[in-house]
Amino acid sequence: MSTTPTRQDFDHYMTPNYAPQQIIPVRGEGSRLWDQQGREYIDFAGGIAVNSLGHCHPVLVNALKEQGEKLWHLSNIYTNEPALKLARTLVERTFADKVYLCSSGGEANEAALKLARRYAVDHYGEQKDKIISFSQSFHGRTLFTVSVGGQPKYSQGFGPVPGGILHATFNDLESVRQLVGDDTCAIMVEPMQGEGGIIPATPEFLTGLRELCDKHNALLVFDEVQTGAGRTGELYAYKNYGITPDILTSAKSLGGGFPVGAMLTSDKVAKSLAFGTHGSTYGGNALGSAIALAAIEFIDTPEVLEGVKTRHDLFREHLETINRKHGVFKEIRGMGLLIGAQMSDAFEGRAKDILPLAIEEGLMALIAGPNVLRMAPSLVIPEADIAEGMARLERAIERLVANA
Template sequence: MTQTPTRSDFDQYMVPNYAPQQTIPVRGEGSRLWDQQGKEYIDFAGGIAVNALGHCHPVLVDALKTQADKLWHLANIYTNEPALELARNLVERTFADKVYLCSSGGEANEAALKLARRWAHDQHGEHKSRIVSFGKSFHGRTLFTVSVGGQPKYSQGFGPVPGGIEHGEFNDLDSVRHLIDDDTCAVMVEPMQGEGGIIPADPAFLEGLRELCDAHDALLIFDEVQTGVGRTGSLFAYMQYGVTPDILTSAKALGGGFPVGAMLTTDRIAPALTLGTHGSTYGGNALASAVALAALQHIDTPEVLEGVARKHELFREHLETINRKYQVFKEIRGMGLLIGAEMRPEYEGRAKEILPLAIEEGLMALIAGPNVLRMAPSLVIPEADIAEGMARLERAIARLVGEQ
């Protein structure tokens, strides 16, 4: 007899590296979800910036169903039409000449870092292997990417970690000048730090990184796993900054909910990954590529991208209205529909307490560290859902304040 899963099943059967909320969503449509008891929620979390077109968007559902009747997966000794179409579309819409497809953002960043070291090795020799990243950055959970990421808590207990990695201070170009030299192969940076607190890069900072990389023949890697594919209001955030990287990584919104990742680079650098130097079993999977192609084509339109800017202002206006009443936020920041609200000193570390209160009020949100409330909703969330979601958030914050 089939047994309905419960939240306690997580504790019994799953490795305890997550602590999910008690509710279990079972159905989604647009920016709304329903749990096992039929309770409705508005989704400001977006699967952590993944569900860029909401839940079960008809464009993505149609792409998945159509491809499901044709071809699912091939080994990488073959290629397939959806993968080739996805790669071509990414090249035609960006700075890139070549694309590597994989299954996640962590995989994309792992590939980017390996490519950078391999390119530097082939061009300059073994000595050119140092990598510069930034404090509070996040680049994935593989041992390499978690070591490049600037949050030691994620690598503690997993040592020895890969060497040759230095961390500067985000938005502080002088801190990079002291670290970068002719033995540096790459600088890796998020145009807007996500897990680090929703902190946009200063334009001069990214411009300076580009100049430093050029001066030392190092590669500039933009991690756009969270900021890419429409999230900031352009297809990729680098387009808004006017700073072009040598390597760019993408995932999350790229698949609109289907696991997929991509690394983009140029003809100058791509040849370093020669036959057999790197791979991904599911990279270029036909199902994933078909869905990602549909998501990319639908998002990269004026209607969607211009709507992101309008909706950013709506989110900010609602958050400022709430804050005038309850005085809980120190700063509201972000780009497009990746928005962070940092807590005031008297609420230090309490952003995480908002999440269960919001769930009880029928709203799903996120945090970026213990002190920043994070929102990464669908890029096409209706304005009515924004208004209703904010009303629910206000009730949650009123309860937080009342529990002082």
């Protein structure tokens, strides 16, 4: 007998590593969602920067239907046309020569880190194994990626973690100079820290990292899982800075809601990911690749990318207007449609308290740590939905202030 699932079913049947909101969305269109009771919400969360074209965008739905009636999955014993088309498109539109396809950002970063170490062994020897990343960074939930990520809470309690990992301070080049050396195989960095608080890197910082990597024969790895696929107003954020990494990782917006990840690199570096060194069962499957290809081809156009920059300005204007009335934010920052509003001293640590109030007002939003309200909506969210969503956010903030 068919039954309608409830929120209580989550607590009964699912492991308790998540704590979802009480509503259950059942339908989406564009930047709006409806729950089991038919209540409407505007989506500023975007599936945590995943739903790059909103919900059920016709371009992605058509790609899904067309490929879904042809071929879904083969395994990597064979290749397939959509995977080859996606890889070629990514190469033609970026610095890369080669692409490794997988199913998530964590997988893409795991591959990048393994490749960086393997490349160092192939060219310089096993002693060159140190990886430098940054405090408050986030690179995934595998044991390797949470260890490289700069938030110890995610790796505590899981036993010995991989060694040879050092953490510097984001946007502080001197802190990197104190750690880097000829035993460094890679520096991994987000062009804009996402989970760490929506903090863009300075151009000087990334330029300095590139120079340090060149000096010490280390690879520069850009984690663009959250900033990539149009999120910052360029196809990838490295283009905003004019700095070319050796390895780049992509996921989230890449699949527009379908689980797809990719690692991009040069011919020289890719040679170290030789036959049998790494793999992904679902990576490069035909269905996911067809959807990602449709997403990238739609996103990487002047209309969409310029629209992201225009929408960034609209979000900022609305947030600044709200802040002039209520004084809840200390700083509004970000690039493109990855935007963070840091809470003011009077509301320190209260960003999380906005989320349930926003849900009650019909708005979905995010946080980036306890002190930053985060927004990562569809790259093509209509301006009318921005205005209405901000009106709902203001009502939530009015309630927060009234109960302070």
